[in-house]
Amino acid sequence: MNFSFFNPTKVFFGIDCISNYDNHFLDIGKKALIVTGKSSAKKTGAYNDIISVLKKYNIDHVLFDDVSENPNFEIIERAKNFGIKNNVDFIIGIGGGSPMDAAKALAVLIANPDFDVEDLYNNNFDKALKIVEITTTSGTGSEVTQYSVLTDMNNNKRGFGNFKTFPYISFVDPKYTLELNFDLTLTTAVDAMSHSIEGLISNTSTDLTDLFAKKSLELIKNTLPIILSSESNLNDLSLRNDLSLASMYAGMVISQTGTVLPHVLGYGLTSNYGIRHGVATALFQLPVIRKINSENPQKLDTLYDVFYSFEDFNNFINDLNLDRYCTKLKSEDIDSFTKNALNSKHIKKTPATFTYDDIFSFYSEVCK
Ligand SMILES: [Fe+2]
Structure with a gap:
C-alpha cells in the first residue's frame, strides 16, 4: 500500500490548553484579527482566555464579531477590509465551523489584498497569514483541516483550501463545549460522525485515515x-x-x-432550507451506505468493525431521530440539488454507482 499523510497543524488538546501552551504566541505576530460570531466566543470563556494571552505577550488585536452561521462572501469581504485597514498580521478564529472557516478565508485574502473572495476558489495562492483556531463546538473538525466552506451570492455553499490554509495552531479545550444545548450537541456531533464515515468510504481512504475514523466513530x-x-x-x-x-x-x-456524496447532498438543505449542516449531511448517510452495502460491501469493513452490521448502523441513525429537523422539499429543488450532486467531485470519490433516480429518491426518503 502507498499513501501520504500531510497535516502540519500544531494541536493542543485538553482543559486549559490555551494558557498551558501560551508560549506558542511568543513569535506569532504583532496584531491579531479575532474572528467570531456574535456570542459563543465570549459565553464559553474562550475569548477571555485568548485576550489574557495576547495581553501577556503584548500582542495587539482587533475584533470582528459579525460572522453569522454559513458566512457569505459579503461578510468575508467586510472582514477582509477591516483586517487590512487595521494592519493585522495573523488571524484567530473562535467558534464553530463558521468563524473558523472565515478565519481561513481571511488569512488568504489579507495576505493577498488584490484577491476578491471568488479568487479563493482557484486555490492558486501560496501566501496566507498564520491561523490560530479555537473550537467551541465538537463537530466541524475545521480546527485541523485546510477547508473553508463559504456561501456565495447565489446561495451555494462552496469549499476551498490548500496546504496554506491549515491552521498554524489549534486549541481544542472541551470545557468550551460544556454549554452546548441538546440540539447543538446533536447537530454538530453528527457532522463529525459524517466526516468519519465519509472518510472510511472514500476512494481516497488509507489505513491511517481509517485508524482515525474508526476511533472517532x-x-x-x-x-x-x-x-x-x-x-x-x-x-x-x-x-x-x-x-x-x-x-x-x-x-x-x-x-x-475530503468528504464524499452525503456532504454535497446536504449543502442545498442548509442553503435553501436552513437545516443545520451536520444534520443535512447525516440524513444522507443511510441511503448512501445502503447503496454501497449492496454494490461494494468490502468498503464498509471498518464501519462494521464499529457498528457490526448495516442493521445496527441503521438502528443507531434512526435512534437519533434526525428527521425532526427536516422539512418537505420542493420537487424543483430536489431536481436542482440532484443535478448539482451528479456534477460534483464528491460523487466520483464515492464507491458505488449513483443515478439521477437514485439521488432524487434519497431526497424523497430523508425529507418527507
Ligand atoms: Fe461537515
Whole structure:
C-alpha cells in the first residue's frame, strides 16, 4: 500500500490548553484579527482566555464579531477590509465551523489584498497569514483541516483550501463545549460522525485515515446517546472530552480524504432550507451506505468493525431521530440539488454507482 499523510497543524488538546501552551504566541505576530460570531466566543470563556494571552505577550488585536452561521462572501469581504485597514498580521478564529472557516478565508485574502473572495476558489495562492483556531463546538473538525466552506451570492455553499490554509495552531479545550444545548450537541456531533464515515468510504481512504475514523466513530457511538440522555450529562466534562476528541479525529480524516456524496447532498438543505449542516449531511448517510452495502460491501469493513452490521448502523441513525429537523422539499429543488450532486467531485470519490433516480429518491426518503 502507498499513501501520504500531510497535516502540519500544531494541536493542543485538553482543559486549559490555551494558557498551558501560551508560549506558542511568543513569535506569532504583532496584531491579531479575532474572528467570531456574535456570542459563543465570549459565553464559553474562550475569548477571555485568548485576550489574557495576547495581553501577556503584548500582542495587539482587533475584533470582528459579525460572522453569522454559513458566512457569505459579503461578510468575508467586510472582514477582509477591516483586517487590512487595521494592519493585522495573523488571524484567530473562535467558534464553530463558521468563524473558523472565515478565519481561513481571511488569512488568504489579507495576505493577498488584490484577491476578491471568488479568487479563493482557484486555490492558486501560496501566501496566507498564520491561523490560530479555537473550537467551541465538537463537530466541524475545521480546527485541523485546510477547508473553508463559504456561501456565495447565489446561495451555494462552496469549499476551498490548500496546504496554506491549515491552521498554524489549534486549541481544542472541551470545557468550551460544556454549554452546548441538546440540539447543538446533536447537530454538530453528527457532522463529525459524517466526516468519519465519509472518510472510511472514500476512494481516497488509507489505513491511517481509517485508524482515525474508526476511533472517532467508536467515541461517537459510545458517547452520543449517553450525553443526549440527560441535562446533567450535557454538562459532563469527560463526555465532552470524548466528543471533542471524536470531532478532531474526524477532522484529521477529512483533511486527507475530503468528504464524499452525503456532504454535497446536504449543502442545498442548509442553503435553501436552513437545516443545520451536520444534520443535512447525516440524513444522507443511510441511503448512501445502503447503496454501497449492496454494490461494494468490502468498503464498509471498518464501519462494521464499529457498528457490526448495516442493521445496527441503521438502528443507531434512526435512534437519533434526525428527521425532526427536516422539512418537505420542493420537487424543483430536489431536481436542482440532484443535478448539482451528479456534477460534483464528491460523487466520483464515492464507491458505488449513483443515478439521477437514485439521488432524487434519497431526497424523497430523508425529507418527507
Ligand atoms: Fe461537515
